[in-house]
Amino acid sequence: MLKNKYYNIPYNVSSTFTGRDGICQRLQETCLLSSGALALTGQKRFVLYGLGGSGKTQICLKFAQDNREKFWGIFWIDGSSSQTIEQGYKEIGRTCGLEYDVKSLQRWLSSVENPWLLIIDNADDPLLDISQYFPTGGRGTILLTTRNPDCRIHATVGSVELDQMELDEAVLLLLRTAVVENTSAASEHLARSIVQTLGCLALAIVQAGAVLRQKLCTMQDYCSEYARQRQQLLSYQPVQASSDYRFTVYTTWEISVGMIRKLSNKTASNALELLQFFPFLHFDGISEQILKEAWVNMQGQEPSKWTQHFGVLLDSDSNGWNPYPFREAITLLSSFSLIKIDGINGQISMHPLVCLWARDRLVDKDYSNLWAQAATILAKSISWKFRSSDYRFRRLLVPHIDSCLQSYPKELASKSNTESFILRTAKNFALAYAENGRYQDATMLREQALGIRKRVLGDDDPKTLTSISSLANSYSQLGRWQDAIKLDKQVLEKRKKLLGDEHPDTLISISNLASSYSSLGRWQDAIKLEEQVLEKRKKLLGDDHPDTLNSMNNLARSYTEFGRWQDTIKLDEQVLGKRKKLLGDDHPDTLRSINNLANSYSDFGRWQDAIELGEQVLEMSKRVLGDEHPDTLWYTNNLNEMIYASRNGSSELPEQDSDSKDRENLLKSQSRFKSWIRKQRWALSKDREAR
Secondary structure, three states, rough: OOOOOEEEEEOOOOOOOOHHHHHHHHHHHOOOOOOOOOOOOOOOOEEEOOOOOOOOHHHHHHHHHHHHOOOOOEEEEEEEOOHHHHHHHHHHHHHHOOOOOOOOOOHHHHHHOOOOEEEEEEOOOOOOOOHHHOOOOOOOEEEEOOOOOHHHHHHOOOEEEOOOOOOHHHHHHHHOOOOOOOOHHHHHHHHHHHHHHHOOOOOHHHHHHHHHHHHOOOHHHHHHHHHHHHHHHHHOOOOHHHHHHHOOHHHHHHHHHHHHHHHHOOHHHHHHHHHHHHHOOOOEEEEEEEEHHHHHHHHOOOOOOOOOOOHOOOOOOOEOOOHHHHHHHHHHHHHOOOOOOOOOOOOOEOOOOEEEEEEHOOOOOOHHHHHHHHHHHHHHHHHHOOOOOHHHHHHHHHHHHHHHOOOOHHHHHHOOOHHHHHHHHHHHHHHHHHHHOHHHHHHHHHHHOOOOOOOHOOOOOOHHHHHHHHHHHHHHHHHOOOHHHHHHHHHHHHHHHOOOOHHHHHHHHHHHHHHHHHOOHHHHHHHHHHHHHHHHHHOOOOOHHHHHHHHHHHHHHHHHHHHOOHHHHHHHHHHHHHHHHHHOOOOHHHHHHHHHHHHHHHHHHHHHHHHHHHHHHHHHHHHHHHOOOOHHHHHHHHHHHHHHHHHHHHOOOOOOOOOOOHHHHHHHHHHHHOOOOOOOOOOOOOOOOOO
C-alpha cells in the first residue's frame, strides 16, 4: 500500500479555509491517478491563475493536505523567480538526501515511478518560461499557481481562473475568520454587506475578519469605516494566523507593480501610466476606443499640459492611431491579473478592489494632476459629431464620466490656469449626459461652464451666448420652460444685435425660442417664428440641411395642434425620408421622426400604420439607446397609447375599463414615463449649439 514518504510543504492550509468546492472537486478528478494508471496517462499539469489574493495558494495547500497519502512525495517550489525555483529544487534534494544540481534533480524526479506532486507557487514573472523547470517525461502531477493567464498553455488536464468567491462562501469565510459565534440572520446580513463591499475577494475578506476579530471595528461599523479609511483597513496584517497569507491585499498588488517597474522598458512605462489612468474610469467596459478617439480629436490642437507626456498617446503619428503600444501595455497588466481583457471585444475590466487600490496609491503621487490627465483624455474622446456611431460611443462613456467626476479632487479648482480645462471637460461631459437622459447632471455642468465663460469672456461674447443657449436647452429638457424662454430671449436679443437677423446662430436662437413656446402651448407664437426660420433656412442652408429639417419637424408639431393633419403628415414624411437618407435608419434623430410620424398617423386615425411604426421605433430605440433611456420610455408609452386608442377610440383612461390588459399596459408605461420631464408625445428639435 502506497504511503507518503516526503511532504515538503512550507505552510498549513488555513484553519478557516472555506468554499471553492467546485474547484477542489475538479482537482480531485483531474490530478489524481486512478488505480493501475501509473505513468500511462502523461504528466498531469493543472494551472490555477488569477488575481493576487484570490486564494490560489490556499487551494493548493488544501489539495496537498487532503491527498497526502495518495502521493509518495509532495514538493513545493516558490516560482517567483529562477533563483527561488533553483533554491526550491535544492531543498527537494536535501529532503530526499540528494546532492544533485537542479537539472539532475529534475531528471531524477522524472524517473521516479511512484506518484509525486510538485506545486510551483506564484509563477508570476511574464518573462520567465516556467516550463523549463518542469520535470520531463510523462510522470507526476504539477499544480501551477500564477497571476499570468498565458500560463494556461502549460496545462494538460485543465486550468481555472480564480476571481471573487461565491457570495455565500464569502459570508461564511468572513464569519469564520472573525470568529463570530452563534451567528444570526442579523450577523449574516452584515457579513453579506461587508463581503460585497470587498468584491468577495478572499484575501480582503480574511483581512476584514482579522480586523473584526481584533475588535478594531464592529460588523455594524465596518462599511462606514471602510469608506473613511479603506487603505488602512486593507493594509492590516494580523499577528495570529499571519502565515495563512504572507501579504496584505495592497502589498500583494504592489509586488506586481514592482515587477513591472523592474522591466524598465517602454511597454512597462506605458503599463504603469495606464494603471494611473484606469482607476478614474468605471472598472468595467474600458475600451481602446477611448484613447483612440482622444488621439484623433487632439490632432491639430495645441497639446494639453495634462496629456503631453502620456506615452500611449505620443506613440502614434501622422500615419494614424498606432494600437500596439496600448495593446502591449494592457497585455503586460493582464499578465499580472491586474486587469482582464475580454477575448471577444477586447474590453478591459478590473476587480473593483483593484481599481480602488490603484486609485488609493495615487494619493501621494500628485493625485489632482493625474485626475486632470484622465479627465482630459476622457473629455477629448468626446467629439461634437452626431453620427449613429458617435451616439453609441458617448452612451458607453457615461459610466466612466460618472466615476471620473466622483473622484474629482476639490483642490484642483483652486489651482491656477485650470478654468479652460474645467470648461472643456464640463461641456463635453454635459453633451454625453444630455444625450443619455441625464438632464439634471448635464444642467449642473452647463451652469458651471456658463459661470466660467461669463467670468473670463464677459456676458456678450459669442461663446458665452453659446453656453447660455445650451443651458436653456437643458432647462427645456427638465421642463423648466419659463427659465428656458428667459434665456432664449436673452440670447436672441444679443445675437440679433451682434450678428444680424439672418445669421445662422440667430436663426438657432429663434428656432429654440419657438420650441420653448410650443412646450408651453403657445402654438400661434411658435408657428409664426417657425415659419419665419424655415423660410430663411431653406434660402441660406438648403432644403436638406439638418437645421432646416429641425424647423420642418417643429412646424409640423405646431400644425398638429391646429388640426392641420394633412400638412403635419406631409412634413413628417418629408423629414423622415431626408433623415434616413442623411443620417441612417438608426440615428436618434431618425427615430424621433419615426415616432412623430407614428403619432401623426394615430391622430389621423391610421391606427395600423401608426402601430407598425411605433413597434419599429421602440425595437430600434431599445437596441440603440437602451431600455431605460428617456426616449425609449417615451416610445413605449406612445405605442401603448396608440394600441389603446385604436381599440377604444381615445388614449384617455376612464375610471373603469373593461379592457384590463390594454389598460394595465398603458398605466404601467405612463407610470414609468411620468418620472421623465418630457411629457408631450412629439419630438421637438432644439438646435444644437456649436462647441
